[in-house]
Amino acid sequence: MSAPLVRILVAEDDRAVRSALHVNLEKAGYETTLVVSAEEALDRLQGRSYDVLLTDVRMPGMDGLALLQEVRRRWPHTVVLVMTGYGNVEDAVAAMKSGAEDYLIKPVTKAELLMVLERALESRALRDEVSSLRREMETRFGFAHIVGTTEPMQRVYSLIHAVASTHALVLLQGETGTGKELVARAIHQASARRDAPFVRVNCAALPDTLLESELFGHEKGAFTGAIRNQPGRFDQAQGGTLLLDEIGDLSPAVQVKLLHVLENGEYQRLGGRETLRADVRVIAATNKDLRQEVHGGRFRKDLFYRLDVFTIRIPPLRERRDDIPALVEHFLARFSARDERPPPRIAPRAMQRLMAHPWPGNVRELEHVLERAVILAASGEIVDVDLQEAPGGAPSIGPATEGLSLPDHLRAVEHRLVLEALVQAGGVQARAARRLGISRSNLSYRLKKLGIAGSPEGGLDAEGESRD
Numbered sequence: 337m338s339a340p341l342v343r344i345l346v347a348e349d350d351r352a353v354r355s356a357l358h359v360n361l362e363k364a365g366y367e368t369t370l371v372v373s374a375e376e377a378l379d380r381l382q383g384r385s386y387d388v389l390l391t392d393v394r395m396p397g398m399d400g401l402a403l404l405q406e407v408r409r410r411w412p413h414t415v416v417l418v419m420t421g422y423g424n425v426e427d428a429v430a431a432m433k434s435g436a437e438d439y440l441i442k443p444v445t446k447a448e449l450l451m452v453l454e455r456a457l458e459s460r461a462l463r464d465e466v467s468s469l470r471r472e473m474e475t476r477f478g479f480a481h482i483v484g485t486t487e488p489m490q491r492v493y494s495l496i497h498a499v500a501s502t503h504a505l506v507l508l509q510g511e512t513g514t515g516k517e518l519v520a521r522a523i524h525q526a527s528a529r530r531d532a533p534f535v536r537v538n539c540a541a542l543p544d545t546l547l548e549s550e551l552f553g554h555e556k557g558a559f560t561g562a563i564r565n566q567p568g569r570f571d572q573a574q575g576g577t578l579l580l581d582e583i584g585d586l587s588p589a590v591q592v593k594l595l596h597v598l599e600n601g602e603y604q605r606l607g608g609r610e611t612l613r614a615d616v617r618v619i620a621a622t623n624k625d626l627r628q629e630v631h632g633g634r635f636r637k638d639l640f641y642r643l644d645v646f647t648i649r650i651p652p653l654r655e656r657r658d659d660i661p662a663l664v665e666h667f668l669a670r671f672s673a674r675d676e677r678p679p680p681r682i683a684p685r686a687m688q689r690l691m692a693h694p695w696p697g698n699v700r701e702l703e704h705v706l707e708r709a710v711i712l713a714a715s716g717e718i719v720d721v722d723l724q725e726a727p728g729g730a731p732s733i734g735p736a737t738e739g740l741s742l743p744d745h746l747r748a749v750e751h752r753l754v755l756e757a758l759v760q761a762g763g764v765q766a767r768a769a770r771r772l773g774i775s776r777s778n779l780s781y782r783l784k785k786l787g788i789a790g791s792p793e794g795g796l797d798a799e800g801e802s803r804d
């Protein structure tokens with residue numbers, strides 16, 4: 337079962353324990369190196385890499401916990417397992433908090449030893465797989481910061497890839513916090529314009545005249561306060577990319593001017609006579625449904641058609657829940673690196689809650705929840721997370737979220753209630769169904785519909801019918 341190339345470093349001061357471990361590990365096919373102290377272990381680790389460090393906690397000189405912390409810091413790829421005496425279980429707790437993968441209580445039986453080792457190696461392999469998948473994404477597309485491998489995100493990547501090499505205008509449509517700006521930057525980075533400026537303008541932030549001046553610049557005397565010639569964002573973005581953010585909030589007057597630039601590639605500064613040429617790739621972003629804005633008479637139809645040539649819809653987080661673990665890992669790594677701590681572990685319950693949350697604020701909301709959790713997880717483990725609940729702890733049916741259609745919202749609420757019931761029922765579906773007040777076959781139908789995997793021991797019915 338065990339791979340012959342796995343290298344294990346054992347630090348143990350007790351000779352009898354050491355040789356017992358040696359025999360068992362070698363018999364199981366692991367390549368084993370034995371040392372008698374933490375100091376010696378560090379020496380060895382400097383010389384070559386080990387897959388696993390198996391260390392005693394109480395040793396003369398530097399103890400196993402200090403060794404663990406040092407190894408986590410300097411060789412994060414090495415899995416650390418600690419051994420403690422039966423009377424010192426608190427050492428095991430401390431070790432887990434400092435990032436040990438697992439612990440063994442002495443006397444260590446052969447079966448336990450091998451089981452814990454295999455489990456640790458498996459979870460490391462899984463982590464490696466996730467990060468290599470991410471690296472592949474990065475090198476293939478150069479999207480250094482976009483995390484997510486689910487199908488809806490892969491579709492986004494291939495659209496970015498397809499459009500980046502062209503000069504086409506791009507419209508990014510997505511709810512707040514889905515990563516529109518990130519995608520805009522990725523398009524710029526993947527394009528031939530990458531060495532020229534990327535400029536962003538928030539169209540919602542300024543009143544009319546100022547926005548016009550911001551975009552196109554002005555000449556001295558164009559309006560009160562225009563005391564000198566001032567270039568605009570189109571000028572600044574020459575040769576590069578201009579992100580017009582929140583384009584759905586553009587006033588009718590500026591819409592006309594923008595349409596003109598987009599159609600003719602020409603513009604004039606406010607109060608200016610000269611006609612300037614814009615060599616700028618424009619990317620527009622909005623969290624509004626522009627079609628609906630056109631319907632409501634708030635957005636010009638002709639501008640909409642001009643913008644809607646190559647639209648990339650960025651899916652809300654609740655439509656790609658399988659990306660949540662990778663995003664969690666990404667943000668935990670980022671925030672803990674910022675504070676120079678090892679990334680905290682995340683308890684299963686906290687993870688379950690993150691998976692079940694509807695995320696109306698999408699990735700940005702997740703990012704903030706985790707930033708807070710990292711700060712609070714001084715112990716090295718995130719036991720729970722702070723999620724915005726509707727008042728009274730009722731399921732979040734509450735404030736209608738912008739950009740969330742009723743069916744989407746209902747689905748998100750349903751997803752969360754079903755998951756919560758399952759978690760509370762310890763995974764037993766019959767019990768979860770009772771909590772929800774529905775039949776088991778109805779639950780099984782909903783699990784299928786929501787894409788939640790049912791566990792066989794929970795007694796998932798073969799086929800589920802909806803019988804509301």
Ligand SMILES: Nc1ncnc2c1ncn2[C@@H]1O[C@H](COP(=O)(O)OP(=O)(O)OP(=O)(O)O)[C@@H](O)[C@H]1O
Binds near residue numbers: 519
């Ligand atoms: N797929 C992703 N991988 C990693 N980080 C992400 C991802 N999507 C979004 N983020 C992060 O979430 C935050 C919000 O992203 P961004 O500002 O691009 O969203 P947005 O769609 O422009 O939101 P808004 O409409 O509110 O302006 C940023 O910090 C961004 O880095």
Ligand SMILES: [Mg+2]
Binds near residue numbers: 517
């Ligand atoms: Mg944005």
